[in-house]
Amino acid sequence: MEKVKKANKEIQSPLSFLKNLLIARWRSLLLLLIGVYLPLQVFEILTVKIWENKAGFPWDVPILLAVHSTANPQLDVLAVTLARIGEPWTAIPILGAIALILLLQKRWRSLAYLLTVSVGSVIINRTAKELMHRVRPQLWQSIAPESSFAFPSGHAMASITVVAILLFLTWDSSRRWLVLILGSLYIIAIGWCRLYLGVHFPSDVLAGWMVALGWTIGVSLIIKPYRTKAKSVDGEPPDDETTLLPEERELITKE
Template sequence: MEEVKTVNKESQSPLSFLKNLLIARWRSLLFLLIGVYLPLQVFEILTVKLWENQAGLPWDVPILLAIHSTANPQLDVLAVTLAIVGLPWTAIPILGAIALILLLQKRWRSLAYLLTASVGSVIINRTAKELMHRVRPQLWQSIVPEYSFAFPSGHAMTSITLVAILLFLTWASSWRWLVLMFGSLYIIAIAWCRLYLGVHFPSDILAGWMVALGWTVGVSLIIKPYITQVKTVDDERPEDETTLLPEERKLIAEE
């Protein structure tokens, strides 16, 4: 009885309700701030700066020249190989295989996340390139020249999107640490090869990272692919990913 009175009292106090809500949701809010807002804010700043000055940012050329000064035949082979590995087209069979596994395992929520995150990333990249029309660096003759627009980097976006998808799909298991470690190395390696080959400015890479991170994290907050088991309202039996959450059913009913 005393507990009911306390709950009723709190429900009548806006400050108490707000405090309890923030305490209960602080992790989600922090995740939203770091994973969505900050990356998209950085992307916006880069976009505005490049729109005002197509020549690039002050640190673009010095970083490219510093990386180019390390060029040698062995690194040439490594960079070209990484460029092929990091191609958006290379990610398609990988994501296709994962999608098939998720389909067979009836992990439909995770499958929905994979498809939404990957297809959306491609659309964002194509749209941004056409809007910005930023040309590739012309500081030296690249051994693997590119002729499409540069901003944001498709390789950078593909690497972040692929690693983010794998990370969220393994979030409930110990595999996530392995994915995080090797995924980080993969992301850095792909970025290095694009700069080494002279086909992207550093700001192209950073923009690709930021917009892809904001997109994949934002989609995860909506679709929640890391939920592998959900309990029903009466807590009697667990439901797999083929079942909508109660709030999702309510939204559909309201349409």
């Protein structure tokens, strides 16, 4: 009896509740800090500095020239190929095929994540480019010139968006490590090709990475695409992606 009273007191204590809540949700809070807040904070700093000075940062040009100093015919072919593969529009048929598979498998939560992240990434990129109006580097004649605005890099954003979608879709399997490793190399390679071709400043690529990272992780915390199965309780069948999570049902009921 005394143990029950003690437990009730602990439950009623605001300090105890806060402690238990932080212990239970520390992973989500850490992910929110590192995966959402910090990337968006870096993006904000880059945006403000470039808005004040269109020339960019002191390290933009030296890095571009250093990358350009390695130019040779073999790397030219590689950079142009990567640029075509990483083209935002190239991702459409790939994501479309994945979306069709998710639709046939009735994985509504994963499909919602794919559509939300993809469409949102395009909107963010186009809006930022039109607002910033940053022109592309003019340091040398590029072998694959671009005519649109530079900030943030669409290729950089698209690469992270595609990798994030694949990563969360494979979250419950051992393949996620393969996706993470190969995806990281792909993201770096796409960023390198934009610098090598001289069509983006390093700050454009960094900004694209940061805003896409914050967006994809932020949406994942809301939609939870990795929650493909919920644990069975009291013998009830587990929920699949055609059903809402308990907390989502509660929110709809309240509204």
